[in-house]
Amino acid sequence: MSVYLDNASTSYPKPEAVYSSILNYMKNIGANPGRGGYSNALAGDRIIYDCREALMNFFNFNKLENVIFTGNITQSLNILMKSIIKDGWHIITSSMEHNSVLRPLSSLKRSMNIEVDVLKCSENGLIDVDDFKNAIKPNTKLVVLSHASNIIGTIQPLEIIGSICKQKDIYFIVDSAQTAGCISEDFYKLNCNALAFTGHKCLLGPQGVGGFLIDDNLNKEAVTFMEGGTGSLSQSIMQPQFLPDKFESGTLNAPGISGLLAGINYINKIGISTICEIETELCQRLIDGLLNIKSIQVYGLKNAALRTSTVSINSSKINNEELSLILDKGFDIMSRTGLHCAPLAHKTINTFSKGTLRFSIGCFNTKEDIDYTLYAINSILKGRVI
Template identity: 60%
Template sequence: MKIYLDNAATTYPKPDSVRNAMLNYMTDLGASPGRGSYASALESSRIVYDCRESICKLFNFDKPENVIFTANITHSLNMLLKGFIKPGCHIITSSMEHNSVLRPLFELKNSLGIELDIIDCDENGLINVENVKNAVKSNTKLVVMTHCSNVVGTIQPLEEIGSICKENNIDFIVDCAQTAGAMEVDFKKLNCSALAFTGHKGLLGPQGIGGFLITDAFNEKCNSLILGGTGSLSSQLVQPDFLPDKFESGTLNTPGIAGLYAGVRFLLKTDVKSIEEKEMNLAKIFLDGLLNIDKTILYGLKDIKGRTSTISVNFKDMDSSELSFLLDYQYGIMTRTGLHCAPLAHKTIGTYPSGTLRFSIGYFNDEKDINYTLNALNSILK
């Protein structure tokens, strides 16, 4: 028996339609979008554009040409941060960020001398909005923040933070790696300047595809880091300044985009709210079961409200890495241990440097998986 509970790392399994869409592209099309006027190339271009439109629908965004495809959300965040931040900027972020935000910011702090405020969250990984408001200075140019912790699943109050940014004319970048496809993510409600996403998690697409949505105003302030062929204005030796070409140099990962398009269509057809309800119902069963195990140390919110289905724990008198190994070796249950690429988050919740054992439930799990996992934990811990 195999139980996959590492959906915060990447979702598995994928819908059949994702595999079929990628296979169809590879076997029946194969051409690069924007690189030819023959039928297969035009059809490839349609797939890419249709995917942009479906992403707009999913995130309540109005401009398909402002949907930019990248290799993954780490590339997206690096492009946005390094393309925008200049010397003298003051940047605000949180202590629950992934290294895809922290490492670029620390590099920019060292190379450009920017001012960086990392707002400490509480022991549940939740940020205090007033602390963000109080951190704003005259030279604050940007707030960048994760929508939800990849360690403890705590959802941040980003609509309130977005309102603070709007009131103070501060740009706002949202990392929705853990929430896109798992709950409603509304670009307009967040008041963000750019929204970075990855394709292989809640959007149910393959690895190797991600992107960002960007407003016209923020685009004007953001430089492109990678220049090259775009299939447009090929006679010119300067990069096109219009979207999406400004940020999309080189051949796109069209098989990945075809798979992402199928994943997003699955989400829209199934309804994200239904997906969230199913995942959270399973998470509640799992949380209740964990809290009935005497040795459980649960991190993050104890209640199901205000969190996603990502759950981090440790168990008294049991090494989490050994436990993860036994779950896999003896029971076929796949989990993740360690620091989850978020060292400051673990310092915030008190689990640095050993980390936690993380269970992350997905749409294709069921109640049988959860009960089997709880029984396995009880058996090992006894």
């Protein structure tokens, strides 16, 4: 029996339609979208258009041209932050963020005259809304937050925070890496100005595809981040300033976008509420089983309905790396250990610098997977002494 529990890193397996759509593009289309008027190039154009439209509808957004493709969500967040932040700005983020937020902000802080406040979250990874309100200054211009933790799955109260940002004319960027595809997300209910997404996690697409949705207000603030060929205005050596071309220089990953479209279509067919129910039930089963093992500590909220299906643990009997290795080599159960590119989050939950062993459930996992994993952990820990 093989069990994959690293879906917070990348989802696996993918729906069969994702594999076939990528192969079909490579074998039967092949052409570069936006770079030709012949039939295969136009077929590529149609797939890009359809995926852009699917993403627009998926996040209940209303401007097709404001859906931008990138290579991954890290690129998306870098483009969004580095194209808008200006001297004198005060930016708020949280201690539960991934390095895809923390590192760009740290770099910008070194090179620009900006202030960055990192809100300390609770041990359960939650932002206190009152702390957020108190952190706002007259020069606060931007808030960047993840929708959920990539370590303990805590879902942040982004609708409330976004509403405060909207009232105070503060730009709000959402990192949806851990939520897009497993919980319902509405661009306008989140009250955000931009939402960054990645294709290879809960959206069930391949690696190498990401993007963002941006409203017109934030787009007016943004300068061009990268220049190059767009297939449009080729007579000019200046980058087009209309969307999506303003942010889409160079060749898009058309096979990957084809795969992402198939992933979104699969989610729409199954229903995101159904996927959420499956993952929540399995997550609660895993948490309850882990809580019955005395030498295991489970981090974060214990109610799976309040988190995504990402669970981090430590054991007093065995270190994370050894436990993960034995799970892999002895039981064919795949997990992840370490700091998960989120050092401040581990400081927040008091697991720095040893990190945690992380299990992250996907929509293709089963009750048998969870029960087998609990059996394996109990088997490994049985007989071990502190």
